[in-house]
Amino acid sequence: MARRSLLRERCSASTAQGGPVDAVLVTRPANVRYLTGRPAPGSALLLGPDGTDTLVAPATDGPYSGGGHAVDELRTCQLAGEEGDTAVAAAQLAVSAGADSLAVEEHDLTVARHRAIAADRPGLRLTGLACAVEQQRVVKDDEELSALRIAAEITDQALGELLESILVGRTERHLALELERRLIDHGAEGPAFATTVGTGQNSGLARHVPTDRRVEEGDFLSVRLGARYRGYRCQIGRTFVIGTAPDDWQIELYDLVFAAQRAGREALLPGISCRDVDRATRQVLDAAGYAEALGTSTGHGVGLEIGEDPRLSPAAMGKLDACVPVTVEPGVHLPGRGGVRIDDTLVVRPAADGGPELLTITTKELLAL
């Protein structure tokens, strides 16, 4: 598989952490999935010194029927005993195949598992792989972008249907459930993250847990949802007004957040630094006196995880490349009154190709529902 070959090349070229590496052990679930193309909970992937790749799966507690598909040139083996650790077994394989050193994911492997490997194979030198796989995951290939596009399409469909239904009198909790059901009806594997619905004074909160508060005339209603498709997750956030005539403060606040979000979206071009995108979004709200309203970031990468690299924040390092999908998601919440959030998922593209590709296409007009 091309992704594993690329990782091998990068690791053998790198001498950063104590010389070139014989073998690589990948244990972080999203990284294993990325490198094998299949969900493999609890499994460890070994890129062996002999050029062989092996996926070591845990013992199951009974007959199993998985959802994965066979992948070229990947050996798989399954542990028999209940007590076995997949990482220890993979390290044993590495040594049998002639490895003197093994690069492990120190940000995933626990102290206990690391120690178990060292105790089991004392001659094996353990080094750090750092976030090599996460870095490789930042720029998406066509297969990944196509899964994200489908995830966004499903998300737009689920949201669109909700907007056509009667909302007044229904609770945040029921609306969130209905959105998640509609995601699945349209082909999602599940929600990409816990769906948020906030109405009235709960609107505009970043991480609101839906309550039994009912939607009322005059409320702001903010929703945030996303589909998971073939493991890939997208995110949309929208805010609406309930009833026919939004108040002046609602129009004003909406326009402000919309302007901030547009500034962020328009900044998304290959080569821009992540912190400059964040600044573009943030300064619109800062200038209007809402500097405190924003959290630590105004967007993030999406893919096999909902919050992956890069982060769009004042402290972020690095620049954006083409084919990197990110969210732009500013919001302002006024305690006791409510607020506005607008989130989109976009793919960075050069201006010559038309600039950023908007995946979540539901309208950002201030709809009165």
Added chain:
Amino acid sequence: MARRSLLRERCSASTAQGGPVDAVLVTRPANVRYLTGRPAPGSALLLGPDGTDTLVAPATDGPYSGGGHAVDELRTCQLAGEEGDTAVAAAQLAVSAGADSLAVEEHDLTVARHRAIAADRPGLRLTGLACAVEQQRVVKDDEELSALRIAAEITDQALGELLESILVGRTERHLALELERRLIDHGAEGPAFATTVGTGQNSGLARHVPTDRRVEEGDFLSVRLGARYRGYRCQIGRTFVIGTAPDDWQIELYDLVFAAQRAGREALLPGISCRDVDRATRQVLDAAGYAEALGTSTGHGVGLEIGEDPRLSPAAMGKLDACVPVTVEPGVHLPGRGGVRIDDTLVVRPAADGGPELLTITTKELLAL
């Protein structure tokens, strides 16, 4: 909080891992929840050397409205910066409060976080807490058992409603979705684990991912589901026949699995070893020639996690105590034909109190639906 006091007592009494411990750092999410009574993703709990308990929460990416409730005598602090690590911050607090040593959860803390703590506070001696909190969680208190009872009640209701509906012609995927929706309608926070529905040749599999296969006359239909309530998870599994007259092989196989499951249930008494419960279940199937059909375990503890200690398996150590909730869940799958699984959640009780308390009370008769 009594749970934290008990952990402190156990730690100061223990001299197993390098002498008594000044301070304790808990990072495993289910353990933090157990000791604080609230969901606190990404948070680290410090039991300080001065008797003060502090929950260190990560910085949020915007205004936050949590679902937790205030807990007595627990200080909370939230990190401000995006880069901060809650475990490192908690270790800093420990040192400020006078700790020379800190016991950490080596089975949860990654190598990278452990190293970050050591680098940040080189004078601090890091020891291992082992699975002290997990051990404390095995025997449940009244509050926990009451949450589990409600979770089981919700689960029985959701399953009961499904049995009253028309099943023929519907897909495994839709039935699984409907069960999860009904769990939530009846008050669950969500499913305790991914709901399994298997029909025809997919019936009786332990970890079947629901497909688009439709229920047909004559099929075995096996379902496995559970509600999550206040964080507590229960599990039920049942197998039915579709149509009016089960075949002889279906009756025979069902009676066999039922007998194995009953043997396991009846073995559940305080003081019995976990492997003896497993053996009671297993030997019924072994004797009938299905030794290979079972996986590594025939049951497990439930609580804040769906598969927690104890395990009921041939290799398990330890004995069952009163007030330990476990599943008993044997199954046989015949490749190409289908099979039977029957899972219950029960609480271990002395015979004088009536023996094991069955939480999942849906009938185990072989219903023809």
